[in-house]
Amino acid sequence: MEGLKECEANLVVHLHPSKAKCANEAILAELSSMLFTYNDTFEGVVLAYDPKICSDVAKILPGLHPYFGVKLKAKLLLFDPKPDMILEGEVVMITPHSIHAVVLGFSSVFISDEDIRDEFKHKNIQGEETYVSQSHKKHRIKVGTVIRFKVKRIFGSGRHWLCSMVGQKFA
Known part of the structure; x- marks a missing residue:
């Protein structure tokens, strides 16, 4: 990493x-x-x-x-993450407008809906918030999924990052 x-x-x-x-x-x-x-x-x-x-x-x-x-x-x-680095984190929360993840078990990541790839759309499936790929229906991002993303900006003493999603990896 x-x-x-x-x-x-x-x-x-x-x-x-x-x-x-x-x-x-x-x-x-x-x-x-x-x-x-x-x-x-x-x-x-x-x-x-x-x-x-x-x-x-x-x-x-x-x-x-x-x-x-x-x-x-x-x-x-x-x-020490820097802008444009690619990192991996585990999704801990999904809302209609964002994905929240944790890197290395201690550092939080926020990915806003404008930074999530266009192919992913938010859906509530059986009470579970998910982002589903429009091109590959089996590709889903939900709580517990490990995702790969690019660091966009760092704030809050280097502990919180605003990121854009560049790809995903499944656990």
Whole structure:
């Protein structure tokens, strides 16, 4: 899938002195707090990390509460979609005017009716909202279908996208 990238990061994690005995756990907890949130520094959503602590020596930081800084290197897996990238997501909701999907289980996508291919028409079949292809009657988009789409615009700190549908893939 497009939009995934790996990067090497040199980090300094600031830990409270009470965490000195279990510094490794505190470092992992600090890195875990970055998961599934957009990070401006890395220009993407952090999906995974692989830390390597550079040194056993930590530097005490001056101040009212003397935290200590631990240097480490981490491999990060980032999700950073750009306009015109093609992504896949699972449909979670259909309305007469839009398709809503989720990419990688955490990021929402909105496809408006003007961005849905003309061959698909909205229908309510036995109380279930679907988009049915006019050229291939068995091609349907409904909740649970995995669709392929092109990113049109990104807004809301890189977590929500306005997209146009370019194709579809069935689960």
